[in-house]
Amino acid sequence: MEDRPATTVEQPAGPKETGDAAPAGLGELKMKATDVNLWYGDKQALYDVNLDIFGQSVTSLIGPSGCGKSTFIRCLNRMNDVIDICRVQGDIRLDGEDIYAPDVDPVQLRARVGMVFQKPNPFPKSIYENVAYAPRLHGLCASKADMDEVVETSLIKAGLWEEVKDRLDQPGTGLSGGQQQRLCIARAISVNPEVLLMDEPCSALDPIATATIETLIDELKENLCIAIVTHSMQQAARVSQRTAFFHLGKLVEVNDTSTIFTNPSDQRTQDYVTGRFG
Amino acid sequence: MTDQTASLASFKGEDAQKKLRKRHRAERRFRMYGMAAIIFAVAFLIFLFGSIFSQGWSAFLQTSIKLPVDFSQEVINPSGNPADEEELFRANYVKLAREALYGQLGIDPKDRKVRRDANRLLSRGVDVQLRDMVLRDPSIIGTTQDVWLLASDNADALLKGSIDRATPSDRRQVSDQQIGWIDQLVDKGDMKKRFNTGLFVNGASSNPETAGLGVALIGSLFMMITVVLLAVPLGVCTALYLEEYAPKGKISDTIEVNINNLAAVPSIVFGLLGLAMFINFFGLPRSASLVGGLVLTLMTLPTIIITTRAAIRAVPPSIREAALGVGASKMQLIGHHILPLSLPGILTGTIIGLVQALGETAPLLMIGMVAFVVDYPSSPLDPATGLPVQIYMWAASAERGFVERTAGATMVLLAFLIVMNSLAVYLRNKFERKW
Ligand SMILES: Nc1ncnc2c1ncn2[C@@H]1O[C@H](COP(=O)(O)OP(=O)(O)OP(=O)(O)O)[C@@H](O)[C@H]1O
């Protein structure tokens, strides 16, 4: 880890955040993206994105469709690596380590930076196997008893334990949409990641299931750093402490959620959060 | 604009009704076309099966005559040493069979003309039949045993009704006297149609009554084993590499186009390739089922590759993301998710490829598997034939017995194909997953 002075003195004002110290109420700096540019083939999808993500808090990414939110969030655990035509430039650090360094294995990275996807995507296996899969993959559990415990705590943290504890051997695909999404969250947190990325985790769910997941996010952030992409301004306002607004592949503005929604400094942000476009 | 709204404004309007009737008629017509096509196809299928079945069922029965054969020591083993296989092998078994027949029919063995007529009731294969009995168990020498001996092709045809008794005797292949004997034997229950095990165990023969599919079945089995062992791993690995690892670009496009083209190459071309490569270049023996299997492997590979790729592509991308998202490596992704999920598709594709290979004839002709093979091949390097090739060879013979055997062998082949296809359907339904 690089040794950086913990100073806030030369922090420039404006949309670009370059300082390392956390604003009040947030944990320490967890991930830092600097000048990220990204191309799909010849088409550039991200332009000079600079974004800091802090621990013990939720950062929400908002913006009109196609502006590059998913693209950016997928850079944070190198999920874009599997897309042949995708090329990333810039610097992204997790706890000060460059995650695109040649000696970093994306497989290890993804154990530290988990991801929950838009559509619930449990494996066509039992509920137990869904949660146990990742710990087994990374060899985290020595015994069956250990594994049982990991599965149980993950499901408890995901708020699903009470509903499924009697049918752990039944297929995960047989659960309701909301339950499936919570199962996916349990699966993602089963290896104790430091960062959890969520790409529109509630867009396929009804309001009640959404509320459950939002409560869950609120609890999870106590010892996790969460970045969430959402199309719902209310959701961003409810769950996140910081909000980043993307537009046409550029990060327009990032600030405290309350500031973004009440007093944004950019006209485009203003227009978007008041519903004038997007 | 107003016109249109006016006509749609009411369900009952004359205009709307007319349009509706017209549309309903069109839909009914459309359905009729489909049904007509299906009826047409089914009718052909019924006709095909009907004609093959009506011709071929009799091949599964074969007429035999029960005779008390005296395995006389002097004829079989005059030296008295049962260990002398050479002597046992060369003995005049036909004589034993004929004498038993004369005794049974009460014929005077001095009358040569009558004797010759009687001889024609027995198959030319009886000597092999008796010889095999003696070689299997030499202790029967010197005893008299009741043996069911094969009747000749003509006698068989008479019993199966394909020789008409009403034909004038000078144009009939069975004389009046022979008919008399046959009736006499049938009445006593000493001559009847029995299940034709020889059809499944015998090798090639120029007498239809002793010709069987044994060699062809073993040859086909060897070839199928070769295909499964080679084509499945090769095809699945190729498909996996192309789908999961190969960088998309000119090269992979070219490979894809070529594989699709290979699937459409006429099978005889594969036969020529096999002849040039495996036999002329690598020096593998002609007519060997190994070479047949290799050629069929080449032919089946594109099918397996294409179906496997389709099955892999059908695995939802969300499962891929899920696995990668929790930190599965590429190999783990493939081993834990992609392969298990695409297995039903791969199995179905493999079986369909095997079915194609099993029914393939042309390439086998090119590599010399159209051969007269009497003995069972003991290894894939021995000469053998295959089921479809055997059908092809029998179809070229004019004897009545071969005609019915051609249809009978076709029934056997069809039975294999239907069983394998049903297996494919069963596996697909059994392992089909719902997401
Ligand atoms: N795999 C891909 N190949 C090529 N272009 C892509 C790919 N994925 C995304 N893009 C392009 O990159 C741009 C950003 O897409 P992205 O999915 O990040 O948008 P988004 O902000 O997540 O939109 P949404 O809110 O609709 O999910 C879009 O113009 C899209 O067309």
Ligand SMILES: [Mg+2]
């Ligand atoms: Mg998106």
